[in-house]
Amino acid sequence: MGCGTSKILPEPPKDVHLDLVKKVEPYTGCKNDIYKHFIKDGGDAIKSGFPSPPRQTNPCSTARMEQPEPRKNRVAKYRAKFDPRVTAKYDIKALIGRGSFSRVVRVEHKATKQPYAIKMIETKYREGREVCESELCVLRRVRHTNIIQLIEVFETQERVYMVMELATGGELFDRIIAKGSFTERDATRVLQMVLDGVKYLHTLGITHRDLKPENLLYYHPGMDSKIMITDFGLASARKKGDDCLMKTTCGTPEYIAPEILVRKPYTNSVDMWALGVISYILLSGTMPFEDDNRTRLYRQILKGKYSYSGEPWPSVSNLAKDFIDRLLTVDPSDRMTALQALKHPWVVSMAASSSMKNLHRSISQNLLKRASSRCQSTKSAQSTRSSRSTKSNKSRRVRERELRELNLRYQQQYNG
Template identity: 40%
Template sequence: MPPTPTTVPCQYRTGKTLGSGTYAIVKEAVHIKTGKYYACKVINKKLMEGREFMVRNEIAVLKKISSGHPNIVTLHDYFETANNLYLCFDLCTGGELFDRICAKGNYHEPDAADLVRTILKAVKYIHDSGIVHRDLKPENLLFRTPAEEADIMIADFGLSRVMDEERFHLLTEICGTPGYMAPEIFKKTGHGKPVDIWAMGVITYFLLAGYTPFDRETQQQEMEAIIAGDYKFEPEEYWVNVSETAKQFVRECLTTDPIKRPTAGGILKHPWLAKPHFVPDPASPHGGPTDLLPHIQKRLDARTRFRKAVWSITAMKRMSLLAGVGGSELSEKIHKYKEESEKEELNEASGSRG
């Protein structure tokens, strides 16, 4: 675990639980002296036994890039108690990407391009810092505040890795969220920064239509479609209002050969990001862009219902692979350890500053 020199009285008080991940819960925390609020990732030590490298790695990545870019969450502090590890991040209160889009009332292709450009600039910064994120997806794109002009932030660096440029190597373990994973991850041929560009292609497709390009009936079929690069801009009713330039941008990101896939710096120069592209709305008196929200909303409503069922299964499978134990046994363990994390009164504990 991170270095733990001296034990000091804890400087935070935890509040409500904001969410729950694969091996951690996220709680609101207030810094007692400053009154400033943070999102605090609480990781039960027992749950991480044998997998401490995951937390150590997340801290190493975040220390390297924290505070360096306005669109990347900052790790402000980390410490541990007898039972838990605590990582304190920016508290992003503006909600997830698609919740924000749906709340807007209207949404056009240039809006999607603006979002993609902003995220890609942050991805370029991450890559220039020698890091690959490996889990870019809409759920990890959060808005800093509810304000309309709020920054969008890349969050959750739990699967990120520092790429050793001196001693060039490729990562080979399977990781990420299936629908956003690049072909080379499934093929185990070695992967690196190009996986993030592939994920950006999937995110862009999603931003334009409200569903992912490799949606299939089973995970096996989805994996086969990804490896083959088998996707279409269909059904046509969802794509008739999207420009050919946007589709070309998606195609370039979804190049199956990682060597031929553009870099973050290269794809940022694409015409779709250089100036507004859109299909004019025939009903608009000034020939403005067509509103993409009605179709996206329709698909997202169906996806939200489906996602709730799938998320718990995916999280369980991911933890089973990590822990090498059966589903029901693991389910009990996770529930028990997360309950322990939830109950710990941080203001009564002592923490060791990292």
């Protein structure tokens, strides 16, 4: 089927493996029951294999604190929920994440002692099944060193268990903050790995649709660890003969491409826009587009309005800025593809001309400042939520009307 004026994505090369993972002992009375993307817990992204840090509590906030449930009891509680086929093969070690429809636990293969993560999904919920179905459709087809790997799947009448690689090295920016130095050469090494994974996905007709730093994990804590792309809950997989254009409005606001905001059919170039945002943050610790007001944020994105002011931009090479500019291009037809990005002089040269400039101090300060600001905003929002409840419906209608008007205005400009 044709795609209008946009290009048809290439068919997978002959050496690409498809349908690598099969269902293991499926429950005969339950078909296509499957799950949601990597887990959110209280607003914090928790990836399989990366335990969340201990929560800090204020001893003055309450006279008596409830004692946490002993770890052994928690593990036993979740172990009891697992199908005997799973526990016969894996030892359940610890709960490391939770979501509305799912739990993620760290496990160990009994025979090999290899650690894995198992995502247990409650399939009785329609929302969980739909997103899970999308993710499994993607993960069954992929095998790449920079993409989280699905190992096997168990199904029962009410639950699905996804056995996955365990990424223990933490999120990309946590590692940058912890390091003593970070140069453009370090940035290009990271981006090469991510671009390799994205190029592979696009070759298969898969668009991630939610690329962001939280979904880029280090495989292990070592200095030589690879980066892995995770969280395929919003991914779209094109099958042979499908129209290559997508229409669903989805993603994380700061990373959404302009063509999604104006509700135009779009292609996998939306992933390249997100990589432009990631590259900008990677070199500065700041966001190219950021505003607490969603309408103003979208206006910035639709205009492609960002700047290279403030630290450490004076120390960043023009070649790096050119790389970002070629990704943060409002017209998707002018945006670099993953293959073109891999061949960009800044990536090919590994930023040799500026590799000695240490950007770490400015980047880490900006990242920590932003994290602190967002934490304060969250606390403020929680403290005023009850007082705003009576006004919420009215303000939501106002925001929706503003966004519709904004979309209409920019869609008219976009279409010339």
